[in-house]
Amino acid sequence: xxxxxxxxxxxxxxxxxxxxxxxxxxxxxxxxxxxxxxxxxxxxxxxxxxxxxxxxxxxxxxxxxxxxxxxxxxxxxxxxxxxxxxxxxxxxxxxxxxxxxxxxxxxxxxxxxxxxxxxxxxxxxxxxxxxxxxxxxxxxxxxxxxxxxxxxxxx
Numbered sequence: 087x088x089x090x091x092x093x094x095x096x097x098x099x100x101x102x103x104x105x106x107x108x109x110x111x112x113x114x115x116x117x118x119x120x121x122x123x124x125x126x127x128x129x130x131x132x133x134x135x136x137x138x139x140x141x142x143x144x145x146x147x148x149x150x151x152x153x154x155x156x157x158x159x160x161x162x163x164x165x166x167x168x169x170x171x172x173x174x175x176x177x178x179x180x181x182x183x184x185x186x187x188x189x190x191x192x193x194x195x196x197x198x199x200x201x202x203x204x205x206x207x208x209x210x211x212x213x214x215x216x217x218x219x220x221x222x223x224x225x226x227x228x229x230x231x232x233x234x235x236x237x238x239x240x241x
Contacts (some may be wrong), residue, residue, distance in 0.1 A: 087208050087215075091100045091223045093230035097237035099183040100190060103161045105233045106179055108130060116140065134158050145207070151175075171209070173203025189231075193226055 095102050105111075109132070113123045121142035129136055137154040141148060149170050157165035161181065168175040180192045199205040211218060 087197045087212060089155045089219060089222045090193070090228045092190055092192045093227055094184065095189045095191055095230050096234050097189060099181050099238075100161050100188055101237050102189045103181055103235055105236060106181070106191070107158070108165060113138070116142075116195065132158060134200060172199060172204035174198045174200060189228060197223070
């Protein structure tokens with residue numbers, strides 16, 4: 087099951103990438119939403135191999151997820167892979183400079199079931215696909231707006 091969206095952001099590509107790759111900020115954001123997140127690698131720089139363990143409540147159940155950064159190309163793209171309860175998730179963010187001050191962010195989330203329980207979960211998500219897709223696009227549009235606002239405050 088795949089979710090995709092694109093958003094245009096009024097900010098230069100390097101600034102957008104800095105905010106998208108602000109992993110500490112993303113950790114704090116997840117903590118504010120009630121998730122538990124902790125970094126498990128010993129790396130000091132941003133590069134493939136960064137790893138986190140997270141715990142959150144979803145669809146009436148506590149979920150543990152292992153997340154690993156598998157691609158990191160400054161100013162262009164990054165890709166993270168997550169695994170939880172027989173469900174694999176790949177999140178890919180790609181940035182394209184439309185002009186010096188405008189960037190297009192593409193975000194793809196691909197979910198793949200590895201167990202029967204995960205297939206049942208995906209099936210229930212597919213039944214609500216339109217609603218979930220709308221919420222996904224709205225949330226990413228809000229995130230893009232937040233990036234624009236943070237950039238505007240910097241300048």
